[in-house]
Amino acid sequence: MTPNVKKVRTLLRVSSRQQLHDNDIPIQRAEAEHYISGRPDWVFDKEYIEKAVSAYKNSVKDREVLMEILEDAKERQFDILLTYMSDRIGRQEEYSFYVAALNRLGIEVWTIKDGQLKTEEHTDKLLNYIRFWQNEGESKKTGMRVRDNQIELVKSGKFVGGKAPFGYRLIPSGMVSNHGRLLKKLEIVENDAEIVRKIYALAIRQGMGYGKIANALNAEGIPAIAADKWKPATIASILKNPIYMGYYALNRRVHHGSYTRLDRKDWIYSREQIPELIIISKQDWEKAQEIREARKAKINASKKCPPSQSHSQFSAPFRTSGKLSLIGLACCGYCGKKLTNGSYYNHWQTKSGQKKASFTGRYLCPGKCTARSCYSQNYLEGAVFAAVERYLEQIKNIDLENDLMQIHLQHCKKLEQKQNQLQKSKKAVQADIISLEEKIPEAIRGDYFFSAEKLSSILKDKEQALQDLQSQEEILHAMLQKAKEERSHLNIPPLPCPNWRDEFCHADIATKQMLLFFLIDTIAVKNGDIRIYLKIQADDAQTISYP
Numbered sequence: 001m002t003p004n005v006k007k008v009r010t011l012l013r014v015s016s017r018q019q020l021h022d023n024d025i026p027i028q029r030a031e032a033e034h035y036i037s038g039r040p041d042w043v044f045d046k047e048y049i050e051k052a053v054s055a056y057k058n059s060v061k062d063r064e065v066l067m068e069i070l071e072d073a074k075e076r077q078f079d080i081l082l083t084y085m086s087d088r089i090g091r092q093e094e095y096s097f098y099v100a101a102l103n104r105l106g107i108e109v110w111t112i113k114d115g116q117l118k119t120e121e122h123t124d125k126l127l128n129y130i131r132f133w134q135n136e137g138e139s140k141k142t143g144m145r146v147r148d149n150q151i152e153l154v155k156s157g158k159f160v161g162g163k164a165p166f167g168y169r170l171i172p173s174g175m176v177s178n179h180g181r182l183l184k185k186l187e188i189v190e191n192d193a194e195i196v197r198k199i200y201a202l203a204i205r206q207g208m209g210y211g212k213i214a215n216a217l218n219a220e221g222i223p224a225i226a227a228d229k230w231k232p233a234t235i236a237s238i239l240k241n242p243i244y245m246g247y248y249a250l251n252r253r254v255h256h257g258s259y260t261r262l263d264r265k266d267w268i269y270s271r272e273q274i275p276e277l278i279i280i281s282k283q284d285w286e287k288a289q290e291i292r293e294a295r296k297a298k299i300n301a302s303k304k305c306p307p308s309q310s311h312s313q314f315s316a317p318f319r320t321s322g323k324l325s326l327i328g329l330a331c332c333g334y335c336g337k338k339l340t341n342g343s344y345y346n347h348w349q350t351k352s353g354q355k356k357a358s359f360t361g362r363y364l365c366p367g368k369c370t371a372r373s374c375y376s377q378n379y380l381e382g383a384v385f386a387a388v389e390r391y392l393e394q395i396k397n398i399d400l401e402n403d404l405m406q407i408h409l410q411h412c413k414k415l416e417q418k419q420n421q422l423q424k425s426k427k428a429v430q431a432d433i434i435s436l437e438e439k440i441p442e443a444i445r446g447d448y449f450f451s452a453e454k455l456s457s458i459l460k461d462k463e464q465a466l467q468d469l470q471s472q473e474e475i476l477h478a479m480l481q482k483a484k485e486e487r488s489h490l491n492i493p494p495l496p497c498p499n500w501r502d503e504f505c506h507a508d509i510a511t512k513q514m515l516l517f518f519l520i521d522t523i524a525v526k527n528g529d530i531r532i533y534l535k536i537q538a539d540d541a542q543t544i545s546y547p
Helices: 016-023 024-037 064-074 095-104 122-155 188-204 210-219 232-240 282-302 375-393 401-438 440-445 452-489 500-505 507-518
Strands: 005-015 042-050 081-084 108-111 169-176 182-188 253-255 259-261 330-332 343-348 354-361 363-366 374-376 518-528 530-533 540-546
Touching: 005 024, 005 064, 024 042, 024 081, 042 064, 064 095, 095 108, 188 210, 188 232, 188 282, 188 507, 210 232, 232 282, 363 375, 374 375, 375 500, 375 507, 375 518, 375 530, 401 440, 401 452, 440 452, 500 507, 507 518
Parallel strands: 005 042, 005 081, 081 108, 330 518
Antiparallel strands: 169 182, 253 259, 343 354, 363 374, 518 530, 530 540
């Protein structure tokens, strides 16, 4: 090779697959070729390529290409490393030390946009550190812009990318992105949607947990999602995803080394429900969350207090397995402890050698109260079921129109209260402004407590506060007008109430348990006296007495 000619290797990097599709690497390559051609003492030797690798999320040691460059530099295989900008090398302060390490090995580091990155002088090192620190800041700003854009898209009901959740498929949306890519949207796959509905039905109506639902689907031979069989984690992800009730959501989890799921009150939802994406009704989705969260809270509470004391505040049974329907609801009327399962099997063999078994269901008081501590399943459940059936028979048709009207009236009333409060705040600020303006002459003469400059600053803050209050008032006024218009058009025909008595009578044990937990707060059992306390009538109790 000609003396004084330097071998140049180039580093080309894109941080996302989108940039790969947008041909960013060919653009960087063309720029590098042009830059090298303008320097007669440089000759191209080799290029290093990093595809879809983040220089912000990954450190030097996690980037295989950078480690390869360092190893080649130790062997003096090249003289210059050229890249498009310093951010192609890295977007963290630590990358300034990587450049210094290459310089110590005799490798010059050049960028097309920033020139040579030197580390000979203290000021060079400081400039490099600042340069990579700025790169990190730009990454954070870019990330924030991308995040803000995603939030706005989700709020407006747009799909922001990723795989289609189970029950949907991706189809062209007919829209094109700023990068010229065809955007997609979700469409329901009806066969899969039926499985989703079944999963929610098992969770809500039979109280099954993730594992039980997975087992039930596997037992029926229902094909799983890209796996040999259904798994509890898959069921959990389906039961937690609001897409099934027609809402996109962001901010469902955060990543700090590992993913942590956030409370759903912190999620960012679409502003409006998307009708074409609804597989599960909003009411059923919310009920599934209540059951799931109640069980989670019950598990946490059981770690802090005895099981007999950790149930009453929850609205769903911990499990719906077993043959006793009142476990978790029935308690001893003498000591207050929850009745436990005291059932047993009798086994015998017939003369022909056939083995048989009979089940005897019993509820036991764990405190072994002397007045009575054992109740047969037939006695206790027979009495409770009869009372529940009589109560369900009395439930009349629900006037949905009246209920919805009351909800709208309450909503309007709250908006009016907020509006009145804002008007009071406005009047107070306006009074402050008038009072301060009257003091301006005194401030100019130097006779007032505040200087003219300080008084001007206070007035400016007050005027800004007044402007903010006026903006809030305008928004509230628009919301109130919209609510009143919706109320005037509200006309929901009365719907027939389901026959809950028949539903209860023909339900299996698991479904009976769920219905009972939605209806009953607790059942106090004494010898000859059973009291059922209903959740619907918190101050009343239906009493059943038996001699």
